Amino acid sequence: MPPRIPAGYAAAAGLLRERVILVTGAGDGLGRAAALGCAAHGATVVLLGRTVKKLEQVYDAIEALEGAPKPAIYPMNLAGATWAEHEELAATVERELGRLDGIVHCAAHFRAFMPLADETPRDWVEGLQVNLTAAYTLTRVCLPLLRRAPDASVVFLSDAAGRQAKAYRGAFGVAKYAIEGLARSWALELESTQPNIRINTYDPGPLRTALRLRGYPGEEIASAPLPETAVPDLLYLLGPDSRGISGAALARNSDP
Numbered sequence: 001m002p003p004r005i006p007a008g009y010a011a012a013a014g015l016l017r018e019r020v021i022l023v024t025g026a027g028d029g030l031g032r033a034a035a036l037g038c039a040a041h042g043a044t045v046v047l048l049g050r051t052v053k054k055l056e057q058v059y060d061a062i063e064a065l066e067g068a069p070k071p072a073i074y075p076m077n078l079a080g081a082t083w084a085e086h087e088e089l090a091a092t093v094e095r096e097l098g099r100l101d102g103i104v105h106c107a108a109h110f111r112a113f114m115p116l117a118d119e120t121p122r123d124w125v126e127g128l129q130v131n132l133t134a135a136y137t138l139t140r141v142c143l144p145l146l147r148r149a150p151d152a153s154v155v156f157l158s159d160a161a162g163r164q165a166k167a168y169r170g171a172f173g174v175a176k177y178a179i180e181g182l183a184r185s186w187a188l189e190l191e192s193t194q195p196n197i198r199i200n201t202y203d204p205g206p207l208r209t210a211l212r213l214r215g216y217p218g219e220e221i222a223s224a225p226l227p228e229t230a231v232p233d234l235l236y237l238l239g240p241d242s243r244g245i246s247g248a249a250l251a252r253n254s255d256p
């Protein structure tokens with residue numbers, strides 16, 4: 001049986017105490033909720049995103065949480081970031097925080113559903129860059145730090161399009177398909193050499209975020225669950241309760 005997230009999982013207080021977690025797309029949507037959830041459970045969170053004002057708002061919200069460690073803000077536009085800029089991020093985390101225990105890749109580029117034949121060259125490149133290449137590059141430059149962590153976990157956010165080809169998802173859909181393959185290949189490579197690093201994908205299902213609104217502008221937005229409802233699953237995957245699970249394509253725990 002493929003691994004599943006336990007239904008109704010509730011993270012223990014202090015689950016991520018002493019851990020440093022990097023969250024991409026931390027200014028909005030699921031990334032924002034994940035960052036707050038990690039901080040509330042004791043993690044020092046590195047807030048990576050492209051809109052500084054949004055990151056500052058998340059920073060303030062974390063500072064207002066009782067007992068949460070001070071977070072760090074790392075503005076970065078993943079669409080144009082060079083390899084050297086990714087390496088600089090890893091070097092900064094090492095210098096300022098001394099360790100890294102996990103990454104949650106929530107940053108996403110998606111404009112609208114459209115036929116592949118109509119996608120602009122720019123959207124194609126940006127879609128693969130933000131949704132796939134940056135996630136790979138960030139993980140890769142952070143590997144030396146993750147290797148030193150006793151229990152490291154990398155979570156790539158996926159989508160139903162990651163497991164079953166869907167029409168009109170453009171580069172976004174292709175990237176989700178690829179990220180699931182990337183996660184499984186990487187997990188296989190690490191299982192014998194670095195069993196302390198787990199790599200999984202997670203599909204949260206529909207969430208009430210800006211991305212969902214772009215795809216389904218006519219939908220009653222209140223019908224989708226809030227991003228906070230997916231945070232317990234992410235805490236499960238990041239924390240010690242999911243030790244031993246790697247290379248899995250996990251979905252929201254209410255899925256059949």
Ligand SMILES: NC(=O)c1ccc[n+]([C@@H]2O[C@H](COP(=O)([O-])OP(=O)(O)OC[C@H]3O[C@@H](n4cnc5c(N)ncnc54)[C@H](OP(=O)(O)O)[C@@H]3O)[C@@H](O)[C@H]2O)c1
Pocket residue numbers: 024025026027028029030031048049050051054076077078079080105106107108109130157158159160203204205206207208209210211212227
């Ligand atoms: N929402 C859903 O229904 C749903 C369903 C299944 C899977 N997912 C997956 O869950 C993940 C999070 O989605 P979401 O709904 O939270 O999306 P979202 O609300 O659109 O948030 C995406 C985040 O990524 C950031 N971002 C976009 N382009 C960036 C770039 N070039 N550089 C750095 N950051 C960038 C955005 O920053 P700005 O705020 O500055 O634009 C934003 O903070 C995605 O991987 C998505 O595919 C979502």
